Amino acid sequence: MMTVAQLNSIRDRVRKELLIREPHNRLVVGVGTVGIAAGAREIMAAAMEVVNTLGLDMVVVGEDLSVPAEQMPVVRFIGADGEEITFTSVTASKIREIVKDLADKVGTAENA
Amino acid sequence: MGLIRSHVLVCAGTGCVSSGCKMMQEAMQQALERHGLSSEIKVVETGCFGFCKEGPIVMVYPEGTFYCQVKPEDVEELVSEHLLKGRIVERLLYKEPVSERAISLFNDIGFYQKQQRVALRNCGKINPESIEEYIARDGYQALAKAVTQMTPTQVIEMVSESGLRGRGGGGFPAGRKWEFARVAQGDIKYVVCNADEGDPGAFMDRSILEGDPHSVVEAMAIAGYAIGAKQGYVYVRAEYPIAVERLSIAIKQARELGLLGKNIFGSGFDFDLGIRLGAGAFVCGEETALLTSIEGHRGTPRPRPPYPAVKGLWGKPTLINNVETFANIPVIILHGPAKFKSIGTDTSPGTKVFALAGNINNTGLVEVPMGTTLREIVYDIGGGIPGGKAFKACQTGGPSGGCLPAELLDTPVDYDSLTAAGSMMGSGGLIVMDEDNCMVDVARFFLEFTQDESCGKCVPCREGTKRMLEILERITNGEGVAGDIELLEELAEVISRTSLCGLGQTAPNPVLATLKFFRDEYEAHIYEKRCPAGVCQALLSYAIVAEKCKGCGLCKKVCPVDAISGDLRQPHTIDKDKCIKCGACVAKCPFKAISR
Numbered sequence: 001m002m003t004v005a006q007l008n009s010i011r012d013r014v015r016k017e018l019l020i021r022e023p024h025n026r027l028v029v030g031v032g033t034v035g036i037a038a039g040a041r042e043i044m045a046a047a048m049e050v051v052n053t054l055g056l057d058m059v060v061v062g063e064d065l066s067v068p069a070e071q072m073p074v075v076r077f078i079g080a081d082g083e084e085i086t087f088t089s090v091t092a093s094k095i096r097e098i099v100k101d102l103a104d105k106v107g108t109a110e111n112a
Numbered sequence: 113m114g115l116i117r118s119h120v121l122v123c124a125g126t127g128c129v130s131s132g133c134k135m136m137q138e139a140m141q142q143a144l145e146r147h148g149l150s151s152e153i154k155v156v157e158t159g160c161f162g163f164c165k166e167g168p169i170v171m172v173y174p175e176g177t178f179y180c181q182v183k184p185e186d187v188e189e190l191v192s193e194h195l196l197k198g199r200i201v202e203r204l205l206y207k208e209p210v211s212e213r214a215i216s217l218f219n220d221i222g223f224y225q226k227q228q229r230v231a232l233r234n235c236g237k238i239n240p241e242s243i244e245e246y247i248a249r250d251g252y253q254a255l256a257k258a259v260t261q262m263t264p265t266q267v268i269e270m271v272s273e274s275g276l277r278g279r280g281g282g283g284f285p286a287g288r289k290w291e292f293a294r295v296a297q298g299d300i301k302y303v304v305c306n307a308d309e310g311d312p313g314a315f316m317d318r319s320i321l322e323g324d325p326h327s328v329v330e331a332m333a334i335a336g337y338a339i340g341a342k343q344g345y346v347y348v349r350a351e352y353p354i355a356v357e358r359l360s361i362a363i364k365q366a367r368e369l370g371l372l373g374k375n376i377f378g379s380g381f382d383f384d385l386g387i388r389l390g391a392g393a394f395v396c397g398e399e400t401a402l403l404t405s406i407e408g409h410r411g412t413p414r415p416r417p418p419y420p421a422v423k424g425l426w427g428k429p430t431l432i433n434n435v436e437t438f439a440n441i442p443v444i445i446l447h448g449p450a451k452f453k454s455i456g457t458d459t460s461p462g463t464k465v466f467a468l469a470g471n472i473n474n475t476g477l478v479e480v481p482m483g484t485t486l487r488e489i490v491y492d493i494g495g496g497i498p499g500g501k502a503f504k505a506c507q508t509g510g511p512s513g514g515c516l517p518a519e520l521l522d523t524p525v526d527y528d529s530l531t532a533a534g535s536m537m538g539s540g541g542l543i544v545m546d547e548d549n550c551m552v553d554v555a556r557f558f559l560e561f562t563q564d565e566s567c568g569k570c571v572p573c574r575e576g577t578k579r580m581l582e583i584l585e586r587i588t589n590g591e592g593v594a595g596d597i598e599l600l601e602e603l604a605e606v607i608s609r610t611s612l613c614g615l616g617q618t619a620p621n622p623v624l625a626t627l628k629f630f631r632d633e634y635e636a637h638i639y640e641k642r643c644p645a646g647v648c649q650a651l652l653s654y655a656i657v658a659e660k661c662k663g664c665g666l667c668k669k670v671c672p673v674d675a676i677s678g679d680l681r682q683p684h685t686i687d688k689d690k691c692i693k694c695g696a697c698v699a700k701c702p703f704k705a706i707s708r
């Protein structure tokens with residue numbers, strides 16, 4: 001027999017996975033050819049890891065952002081309310097800090 | 113990477129399966145592996161997005177990019193460009209027919225803008241074979257609420273209050289039917305879902321079962337609780353193998369989690385479901401014939417009353433509702449009747465799903481609030497008539513329905529307005545016809561269908577539809593005589609009044625409706641031996657208009673029976689004895705010089 005509490009716990013767990021299909025906050029990593037050469041894939045992996053560990057209501061998206069090559073790798077935060085913040089010359093360690101700093105702003109997936 | 117960052121949803125409804133989505137999906141999986149992306153990108157099969165004409169459809173999240181007609185050979189580019197480098201592949205986006213503008217988000221496409229998805233809320237959004245994804249979108253919450261917080265009467269009051277009417281064609285208030293079944297005396301009761309979907313061209317119910325089977329499972333359990341039934345059956349035609357498979361999976365998963373079976377949510381309520389396959393006879397969609405078929409007999413109707421709610425399956429009180437009716441139930445229970453009633457019109461609340469077909473640019477499945485006009489459906493959602501042709505009529509209600517002409521395009525689509533206009537809602541088939549359709553021939557087509565599907569149990573339907581069909585065949589063959597129209601009307605009246613079931617009672621409708629709005633076409637066939645739309649072959653006589661003919665010879669080349677002769681740059685002629693009236697010359701002539 002399933003209880004209502006068990007039903008709710010499945011709902012909450014899977015709802016987090018499905019946030020990808022209805023995202024609120026997005027962290028866009030510039031993954032064009034130049035971005036990838038500058039290490040964008042590693043940055044993406046690091047960002048996803050922190051988002052996952054902190055359980056944030058934020059999805060990580062790859063997009064070919066057009067910025068001057070010397071600013072690569074680039075990451076852009078786009079909030080649910082449309083707010084945009086761009087970070088340039090990002091490194092894997094910097095992105096961990098950036099995501100942690102955004103945590104308050106985006107909240108957790110639990111409360112999404 | 114190990115963590116999933118993107119979901120690629122591939123439509124696996126019947127429409128996209130037949131346009132090759134499986135091969136494309138395999139190619140996608142291989143390409144993801146080649147690029148080392150298979151651990152971070154998940155490919156998910158979903159139900160129908162509705163835009164079947166543009167299939168196979170692929171939706172990439174989190175971007176929400178909507179790709180159309182994706183073939184296996186497109187997949188490499190999609191993976192290496194979009195999924196790896198984040199560049200949208202323009203050429204695979206939907207292009208607006210007029211402006212040629214490429215659109216990447218599906219909500220921006222005209223086809224979707226006026227739609228509102230209630231019954232189809234999860235179709236194309238979730239993996240129909242995953243009960244967890246259904247649960248994540250509040251699935252089974254309505255059942256939990258009903259059995260743990262509400263009495264059966266409260267559940268029925270909510271359904272009544274919502275004003276939900278049966279989506280299977282009749283439009284009977286669902287709450288009233290549930291109440292009849294609840295108060296009916298009987299130790300054993302049943303809940304039955306009508307998924308026979310016999311209207312030619314209709315596929316609303318199939319799409320719900322394929323795209324969101326749990327919504328029907330959940331609703332039937334709620335219905336069981338409300339009327340006091342422990343067992344339900346879904347009667348679905350065997351020609352819907354994907355729907356049957358997904359529904360079987362859904363039932364199995366629900367049983368495994370205890371959402372079907374004994375003591376659901378600890379409430380003491382037991383409920384289980386079975387599937388019964390039909391062989392696809394139209395009459396088996398009629399409720400009493402359907403129940404007879406489930407009992408293992410040949411599917412023929414029986415007189416009502418007694419209605420199934422009183423004496424149904426194996427003589428026990430039985431609630432029977434259509435798939436789409438059920439699909440609305442969890443939403444009503446969970447969000448309340450007021451929210452449901454805020455959509456649609458006063459007498460027809462909610463939405464209706466239509467299968468859009470015929471001479472229209474965007475064929476597919478659409479769900480609109482009741483009260484949306486035919487014009488909005490045909491032009492804003494359907495994208496209008498292809499080839500610059502003129503709109504002639506809109507057929508609703510399938511073989512039991514009628515055709516509405518251009519003057520009535522502003523009719524709101526709801527039960528009462530369509531009936532008042534001279535057609536009916538039916539189960540949701542909507543066929544658009546352009547100027548090249550002969551309305552007598554359309555009536556003949558539908559009557560041929562009902563005559564063929566008549567079960568033969570009662571005389572008016574068995575003999576009457578046959579006689580009507582003979583008359584229509586005579587008229588379209590150029591052998592109509594004075595008095596035929598009146599005879600059709602007289603037969604129609606008797607057949608509707610005296611047939612045993614809805615099949616016969618409504619069979620004359622296509623004839624009556626076309627007579628109402630297109631009587632002049634019948635008269636042209638009978639008295640002038642002329643088919644104004646140029647469809648009825650026996651009435652056509654092909655001839656070349658000498659003044660228009662430039663003698664290019666194209667018609668001569670294309671004629672399969674060498675019936676056309678003439679010298680180059682001289683007007684040609686058609687030998688009427690040889691002509692087989694195939695129309696190939698008309699299609700080929702660049703100068704519109706051939707009359708018929």
Ligand SMILES: Cc1cc2nc3c(=O)[nH]c(=O)nc-3n(C[C@H](O)[C@H](O)[C@H](O)COP(=O)(O)O)c2cc1C
Nearest residue numbers: 278279280306309310397398399433434437614615
């Ligand atoms: C000839 C005929 C065919 C029918 N076919 C269907 C059908 O395929 N699906 C359906 O739901 N109802 C069909 N109906 C209507 C059913 O008899 C019945 O009214 C319906 O299943 C009730 O469900 P609802 O109140 O939810 O609409 C048909 C009726 C007739 C007379």
